[in-house]
Amino acid sequence: MSCNFKFGGMKALLAIGGLLCVLASNATAQSSSGQLTITMNVQSSITLVFQNNPSVGTPGFCPLTNGGTNNVGLDMGTAAFPGNFHTATCVNYTHLTAADYQVSSAFDVVVTKANSSSPNYRLAAQISTPPPANVKWLLNNVTLTNTGFTALDAADAFGARITKTLQVQVKNTVAAQVLQETITFLATAN
Amino acid sequence: MLKKYISIMRGAALAALLMCGASLAAQTTATGVINGTLVNKNGISIQFDTDPAGVTLGAAGTSAATANFGTVSAFGPLAAGVTRPSVTAANFTVRTFFDVQVIQGGLTSTTYTLTANLAAAAPTGLNYKVDAITLTTALQTIQINGAYHTDIAHNLDLVILTAAPGAGGPAVNTPITTTINFTATAN
Numbered sequence: 614m615s616c617n618f619k620f621g622g623m624k625a626l627l628a629i630g631g632l633l634c635v636l637a638s639n640a641t642a643q644s645s646s647g648q649l650t651i652t653m654n655v656q657s658s659i660t661l662v663f664q665n666n667p668s669v670g671t672p673g674f675c676p677l678t679n680g681g682t683n684n685v686g687l688d689m690g691t692a693a694f695p696g697n698f699h700t701a702t703c704v705n706y707t708h709l710t711a712a713d714y715q716v717s718s719a720f721d722v723v724v725t726k727a728n729s730s731s732p733n734y735r736l737a738a739q740i741s742t743p744p745p746a747n748v749k750w751l752l753n754n755v756t757l758t759n760t761g762f763t764a765l766d767a768a769d770a771f772g773a774r775i776t777k778t779l780q781v782q783v784k785n786t787v788a789a790q791v792l793q794e795t796i797t798f799l800a801t802a803n
Numbered sequence: 804m805l806k807k808y809i810s811i812m813r814g815a816a817l818a819a820l821l822m823c824g825a826s827l828a829a830q831t832t833a834t835g836v837i838n839g840t841l842v843n844k845n846g847i848s849i850q851f852d853t854d855p856a857g858v859t860l861g862a863a864g865t866s867a868a869t870a871n872f873g874t875v876s877a878f879g880p881l882a883a884g885v886t887r888p889s890v891t892a893a894n895f896t897v898r899t900f901f902d903v904q905v906i907q908g909g910l911t912s913t914t915y916t917l918t919a920n921l922a923a924a925a926p927t928g929l930n931y932k933v934d935a936i937t938l939t940t941a942l943q944t945i946q947i948n949g950a951y952h953t954d955i956a957h958n959l960d961l962v963i964l965t966a967a968p969g970a971g972g973p974a975v976n977t978p979i980t981t982t983i984n985f986t987a988t989a990n
Binding site: 642643644645646647648649650651652653654655656657658659660725726727728729730772 | 845846847848849850851860865866867868869870871872873874875876877878879890892895897901905907910912922928931959961963964965966967968969970972973974975976977978979980981982983984985986987988989990
């Protein structure tokens with residue numbers, strides 16, 4: 614009798630054990646794994662933007678159109694030699710000599726670097742087309758040409774505002790016309 | 804007597820022929836049974852698919868895919884399928900998209916939970932985000948109610964410090980490879 618009871622107990626234990634195994638099996642959440650491998654190559658880079666000078670709006674600091682980008686406009690209005698005539702109140706107008714006048718306006722250049730150990734950069738500029746005779750385009754008194762980049766600065770600081778003054782010098786013999794140039798600035802990390 | 808004997812023999816021969824014929828007829832048919840067994844097991848699998856807006860994955864459609872961002876920089880051009888949603892003084896982010904598809908069979912589960920972690924610590928100057936969740940080597944939950952049997956798009960952002968190499972920024976001009984582990988668990 615005792616032997617039969619023990620045998621029955623074992624069967625019950627086995628059954629419970631089996632049930633627990635089944636329950637445990639069902640309780641384990643199904644899952645699946647995968648791997649996504651990412652590859653890239655980081656490269657140093659710099660960018661150049663034109664900013665309005667903090668003094669924008671005052672004489673000598675005309676507002677840029679599309680400021681904060683690398684493609685801006687700078688309208689210096691209409692000017693003439695006689696009578697110091699100029700329509701833009703934001704430009705500086707001066708008679709350089711008895712036969713030349715100059716209109717100028719300043720703006721800022723900001724060059725930013727990323728992932729670079731370069732300490733500074735050099736800046737150069739070039740005009741797009743040869744100006745008419747007796748017309749000069751200058752930046753900070755450096756005459757620009759369309760035949761190549763003219764060096765402006767050798768070691769400008771990244772992230773700093775570099776104020777540049779664009780000057781247009783016109784002799785009083787120049788015929789009435791629109792004077793227009795696209796000036797390309799080139800910043801190169803040193 | 805002899806006639807009777809011959810007659811008996813003929814009868815016996817005829818019976819033998821008939822029996823032989825019956826025996827031959829029985830051998831033209833046969834029967835058999837196959838006791839077929841199939842254990843229908845439940846299961847779940849994950850695969851990575853190329854998202855239309857993202858880079859083309861290597862080994863797409865498998866659970867071990869690759870995503871190549873190509874050359875990335877704060878200001879330079881980027882590869883197709885890679886965008887640059889932000890650039891700050893401290894860092895810039897490049898982004899692509901990839902799809903995850905989880906397939907299940909034999910489960911009553913209707914959704915899954917997606918988790919992810921970096922296989923190793925992130926390289927210097929880099930952070931990896933999936934759906935804006937910054938990944939570490941510890942499991943992070945990306946999605947709690949993913950639908951089965953459909954591609955679900957996820958953002959993969961690489962946040963890259965702008966600092967120079969050696970000053971906290973990442974190595975430049977050298978391939979950087981990182982593996983992200985994903986796990987889909989049936990809810």
